[in-house]
Amino acid sequence: MPEQRKRIVIVGATSSIAEQCARLWVTDHVADLTLVCRDPVKTERVATDLRVRSPDSTIRIVKTDFTDPAAIRNLVDGIVAVGAVDIALIAHGALSDQAACQPDLTMCQAALMVNGVSPVLFAEAFVGHFEAAHHGTVAIIGSVAGDRGRKSNYVYGAAKGLVTRYAQGLQHRLAHSAVKVVLVKPGPTDTPMTADLKQKGAKLAKVGDVARVIVQAIDRGQPVVYAPPKWAIIMLIIRHLPRFIFNKMNI
Amino acid sequence: MVKVSSWGRLSHGDHEVRMLADRERIAGPLRSNRPGIAYGNGRSYGDVCLNPDGVLWRTTGLDRFISLNATTGRLVCEAGVLLRDIQRLVIPRGWILPVTPGTQLITVGGAIANDVHGKNHHRLGSFGDHVQRITLHRTDGTRIVCGPDLEPGWFAATVGGVGLTGVITEAEIQLHRVVGPWLEAETLTYANLDAFFQLADNSEIGWEHTVSWIDCITRGGGRGIFLRANPTEAGGRPVPRARNLTMPLVPPISLVNRLSLRLFNAAYFNLNKSRAGKTVTPYESFFYPLDNIQDWNRMYGPKGFFQYQSVVPRAVGRDAVQAMLHEIARSGAGSFLAVLKTFGDRQPVGLLSFPQPGVTLALDFPNHGERTLKLFERLDAIVREAGGRIYLAKDARMPRDLFESGYPRFVEFMQYRDPGIGSALSRRLMEN
Numbered sequence: 057m058p059e060q061r062k063r064i065v066i067v068g069a070t071s072s073i074a075e076q077c078a079r080l081w082v083t084d085h086v087a088d089l090t091l092v093c094r095d096p097v098k099t100e101r102v103a104t105d106l107r108v109r110s111p112d113s114t115i116r117i118v119k120t121d122f123t124d125p126a127a128i129r130n131l132v133d134g135i136v137a138v139g140a141v142d143i144a145l146i147a148h149g150a151l152s153d154q155a156a157c158q159p160d161l162t163m164c165q166a167a168l169m170v171n172g173v174s175p176v177l178f179a180e181a182f183v184g185h186f187e188a189a190h191h192g193t194v195a196i197i198g199s200v201a202g203d204r205g206r207k208s209n210y211v212y213g214a215a216k217g218l219v220t221r222y223a224q225g226l227q228h229r230l231a232h233s234a235v236k237v238v239l240v241k242p243g244p245t246d247t248p249m250t251a252d253l254k255q256k257g258a259k260l261a262k263v264g265d266v267a268r269v270i271v272q273a274i275d276r277g278q279p280v281v282y283a284p285p286k287w288a289i290i291m292l293i294i295r296h297l298p299r300f301i302f303n304k305m306n307i
Numbered sequence: 308m309v310k311v312s313s314w315g316r317l318s319h320g321d322h323e324v325r326m327l328a329d330r331e332r333i334a335g336p337l338r339s340n341r342p343g344i345a346y347g348n349g350r351s352y353g354d355v356c357l358n359p360d361g362v363l364w365r366t367t368g369l370d371r372f373i374s375l376n377a378t379t380g381r382l383v384c385e386a387g388v389l390l391r392d393i394q395r396l397v398i399p400r401g402w403i404l405p406v407t408p409g410t411q412l413i414t415v416g417g418a419i420a421n422d423v424h425g426k427n428h429h430r431l432g433s434f435g436d437h438v439q440r441i442t443l444h445r446t447d448g449t450r451i452v453c454g455p456d457l458e459p460g461w462f463a464a465t466v467g468g469v470g471l472t473g474v475i476t477e478a479e480i481q482l483h484r485v486v487g488p489w490l491e492a493e494t495l496t497y498a499n500l501d502a503f504f505q506l507a508d509n510s511e512i513g514w515e516h517t518v519s520w521i522d523c524i525t526r527g528g529g530r531g532i533f534l535r536a537n538p539t540e541a542g543g544r545p546v547p548r549a550r551n552l553t554m555p556l557v558p559p560i561s562l563v564n565r566l567s568l569r570l571f572n573a574a575y576f577n578l579n580k581s582r583a584g585k586t587v588t589p590y591e592s593f594f595y596p597l598d599n600i601q602d603w604n605r606m607y608g609p610k611g612f613f614q615y616q617s618v619v620p621r622a623v624g625r626d627a628v629q630a631m632l633h634e635i636a637r638s639g640a641g642s643f644l645a646v647l648k649t650f651g652d653r654q655p656v657g658l659l660s661f662p663q664p665g666v667t668l669a670l671d672f673p674n675h676g677e678r679t680l681k682l683f684e685r686l687d688a689i690v691r692e693a694g695g696r697i698y699l700a701k702d703a704r705m706p707r708d709l710f711e712s713g714y715p716r717f718v719e720f721m722q723y724r725d726p727g728i729g730s731a732l733s734r735r736l737m738e739n
Contacts, residue, residue, distance in 0.1 A: 072328070072368070098329065101371055108372035109396060248328040248368060 061114075063141050067092040067122075067178050068148025072247035073197065075102050076267030077145060082110035090116045090135055092178075094148075122148060122174045132181035140189055143274055144182040146175045146196045151249045157211040164211055172215030176222045179237075183226060186235040195238040195274050196223055200282065202241065203291045206307050227279050236277035240270050243287040311363060314604050315352040316611035317674060317703055320359025320731075328368035330385055330476045333444045336364060337474060342729030342739075343446070345470045347387060347414030351421060352614040353703030354731035355469050361729065364474055366416050372396070373477065380482035381439070386416030386475045391598075393480075398590070403485035405437045409646075411595045416475040421700035422467030422660040426516035426536075426594070429651030431483070433662050435466030436655075440479035443472060446727025454479075455656070464723035467657025469699050471733055472723045485538055488546045490516070490593050492536035493585045496576070499529045500625050500632075504666075507649040510535045516593070518648050520579075522572045523632055523641040523670060531647065532579040536593055546589040553601040561608035561673035565639050575643070597644075607673045612642075613703060615686060616661075616669035618650060619695035624666035627693040631668060631686050638682045642671035658716040661698045669701070680704060699732065710736045 064081055066074050069091035081087045089106065093099040096119045103115045118135070121127045135141065152167035179194050186192030201209055202216030223239040230237060244250055246260035253260065261284050269283035282288040294302075308321035325336045325343070337343070343362030356363075369387035376382075380402045382393065391411040393404055408423040417423075419441060424433040431437070443451040443465055451473065453461040465472045493514075497503045503519060510517045514535040521531035597603050604612070619627040628647065635641045646669040655662050672679050687709050690697060696713025697705045711717060721737065729739055 097331070101330070104373060105371035108375045111377075248326050251324075251326050 061086055061088050062143065063088045063090075063139060064143045064145065065090045065092060065135055065141055065182070067144070067146045067175075069093055069102055069117075070095065070098050071147045071149065071197075072249070072263045073242065073245060073266055073270065074145060074147035076263050077147070077271055078102070078106055079109060080267055080271045082106050082113045086110060086112045088114045090118060092118050092120060092131065094119065094122055123169050125177055128174075128177045128181050132178070132185070136182075136185040141182065141185070141192055143193045143195065144178070144186075145270075145274070146178045146194070148174065149197065149199075149249075152209070152212045154207075154209045154211055167211050168215045168218075170215075171212055172218035175219050179222070179226065183230070183235065183237075187230065187233055190234045193236040193238060193274055193277060194226075195240060195270065197270075198223065198239050198241045200241050200243050200287050200291050204295050204302075206302075206305075208307060223280075236279075238274050238278055239280050240273060240283060241280070241287065241291070242266050242270075242283045243290070245283075311346070311357065312349070312611075313352060313354065313356050313703075314350050315613060315674075315703060316604055316607070316609075317613070318354070318357065318359070318611075318731075320357060322358060322361065322363045324363045324365055326365050326368045327387070327474070327476070330369055330371075330442075333474065333476055334448045337444060337446045337448075337727070339446070339727065342727060344728055344730040344733075345386075345416060345420070345474045347417035348389060348412055350410055350413045351417065352701045353699075354735065355421070355699055355702070356417075357731045358729060359731060366414055366474070366476075369416075369476060375400075377402075380484065381479060382482055383440075383477065383479045384415060385477055386419075387414050389414060390418060394590075397482055398485060398488050401484060401486075402482035403590075404480070405431045405483040406434045407594060409595060410598055411591070412598055415478050415480070416470075419466055419475055419478060420468060420470045422655060422657045422662070423700070424650070424662045426518045426534075426648070428662055429511050429517070429649065430515055432651070432653055433467075433655050433660060435657050435660060437481050437483075438462075438466065438478055438656075439481055440477075441465055441475055442477035443474070444476055445473045445725050447725075461723060463656060463658050464720055465657075467655065467660035467699075468720065468723070469659065469732060470730065471725065471728050471737075473725050473728070486540045487538070488590050489539050489541060490536040490588055490590055491539040491541060491585060492534060492588050492593055494579055494583045495533045495535075496580050496583055497531055497533055500629055503529075503531060503533065503647060504625060504649070506533045507666075511649075511651070513537075518646060520575070521632075521645045521647045521668075522576050523635050523645045524568060524639075525572055525576070529629070529632060530576065532576065534593075536588075539587060541587050546591065551599055551601060554603050554605040557605045557609055559608065561610070561612070562606045563612075563642055563671070563673050568641060568643065571643050607671070610674040610676075612674055613672045613679060613683070614669060614701040615672060615683060616667060616698040616701045617686070617690045617695050618661065618663055618665050618667040618698075619690060619693040620663070620665040621649070623693045624649075627689050627695065628666060628668055630689045634682065634685045634689070635670065638678075640672050640675070640679065640682055642673075644671045645669070658720040659699065659714050661696065661700070663696070665695065667698075669698075702732070705736070707736055 157164040199216040201213040266283040273281035310319040346363040366387035369385035373383040422435040440454045516536040519533045
């Protein structure tokens with residue numbers, strides 16, 4: 057019996073974590089990938105790489121406006137109309153400059169939109185179809201930054217916190233359905249997005265390791281997964297630190 | 308600023324690290340008011356990839372394949388792709404990288420910039436012999452595409468050019484046909500250097516890969532294990548995934564010392580002696596035996612280690628190697644990882660390429676400061692007199708005169724340098 061081709065949609069496929077997940081999905085398997093992007097030229101380079109890795113896989117690129125609800129609805133309806141989707145990985149985001157967001161409300165709004173509102177709109181658009189089909193996994197990339205607000209990046213953290221609370225509600229709604237919702241919370245990962253963090257000497261996880269955790273969690277349908285897993289313990293402590301201690305910390 | 312080391316862990320200088328991730332947007336990160344150098348997977352041993360207080364352009368984000376022609380075996384990829392990822396992609400399709408060194412955890416850019424060689428040098432030369440195109444970005448924003456038949460001057464300067472001619476972003480490589488992931492390997496012992504050379508000469512015709520481990524201390528040094536191998540279809544089954552071990556911490560002192568060395572060398576020699584004969588083995592364990600021990604370089608302790616790799620012409624090879632072994636045995640230093648190999652009779656592509664006809668000896672030494680450096684001075688004298696040279700990819704300390712005598716084409720090389728690029732090695736050996 058020929059292996060069943062998984063149909064996977066990746067929103068924000070040029071993100072390093074998403075790109076590594078895509079590589080894992082086409083390694084040793086043949087898959088049908090749809091890469092949703094803002095920058096088709098850059099995404100084409102990712103697609104070309106995936107085609108070399110897996111010549112029998114199908115890699116498509118579609119461009120859309122990530123903050124336009126109507127465009128997102130149309131796009132997702134269009135993708136699902138072609139055939140059932142097994143996995144939707146919603147991976148886009150941009151680590152915002154906290155210091156710049158404080159005085160600049162436009163930048164603050166943009167950060168909240170792209171990291172918080174936009175992922176929710178994509179997830180909501182997919183999940184309706186999945187529920188009707190009684191099949192599908194929505195995976196959303198949140199962040200450890202969404203677990204507790206802190207001064208160095210609370211705008212980004214607030215957006216990721218929104219995603220966390222949204223995923224929680226969605227899991228409640230779909231608890232008795234076959235549809236799975238996976239919320240991934242990566243710790244700081246070594247990607248171009250965190251280049252500045254690295255300069256400050258932060259210890260960053262390898263993007264390949266984070267991707268392996270994500271792909272495995274999606275396989276199992278785990279509701280919440282920290283990547284690398286040690287962040288589950290670190291964040292458990294951070295979340296429960298009393299305020300008088302937390303407020304003394306320079307993090 | 309971030310503390311960065313090379314594989315030898317001899318220094319931990321501050322660097323401004325810039326990630327290169329988009330091959331179409333290289334000019335921005337290359338603009339800088341202080342010199343930078345490309346840094347791949349950090350597997351060169353000395354200071355060739357270091358630039359303390361300067362910029363490092365990390366290339367591991369440039370890790371995309373661009374095309375693979377399954378009929379002709381032409382592979383185009385970005386410069387940060389690891390050789391391991393190429394091997395795993397192409398071997399199941401009947402192709403293989405023609406030349407790889409003793410680790411596959413290096414980038415394509417690093418393999419070109421150091422013009423690395425492998426166990427099949429006598430057959431296929433070095434890595435640069437199989438590169439058809441290089442895309443080179445200069446810090447002034449220009450882009451140079453070169454190959455053996457296109458801008459050959461730039462090509463000869465960039466192959467083996469230790470990153471000093473520009474940042475390599477893409478390469479096209481001609482792969483070789485291979486029957487599969489298995490090798491038929493034969494293990495033999497030799498009692499002394501004469502026996503080694505005889506084995507090496509006898510193996511050149513019938514064997515694609517040859518290398519040897521040499522016991523550098525027992526009875527003055529010179530006995531060893533000779534390995535030779537050919538690709539084979541005999542395996543006929545998928546390769547088992549090797550187990551990964553990790554050196555979990557840096558021991559307070561080097562685990563390699565006089566006592567452990569004697570014990571290890573004797574045990575290793577006798578173990579292989581008892582195993583001598585033919586076996587069928589997967590390519591990864593034959594070519595890259597240490598790749599499954601993550602962070603093995605930590606075993607030399609907090610002060611790190613040197614690797615001393617030289618090549619000397621064949622005519623004086625036996626005597627020079629004997630003299631070096633004698634010096635090493637006398638000093639009591641030395642290492643587990645002592646490798647002796649003959650190079651084929653061919654000239655390399657690059658102006659600063661390391662391989663030359665002759666015999667190459669590579670040894671690791673734990674860093675004991677002055678004592679170790681003094682030993683190297685005695686080894687340098689032997690190499691200098693023999694008309695040999697030291698491998699830039701391994702070096703952290705050779706004197707300038709030995710560089711200039713070992714690499715006489717460096718004068719020609721200098722005109723191709725990018726003034727915005729510099730490394731600790733270039734400042735040590737070439738003024739800037």
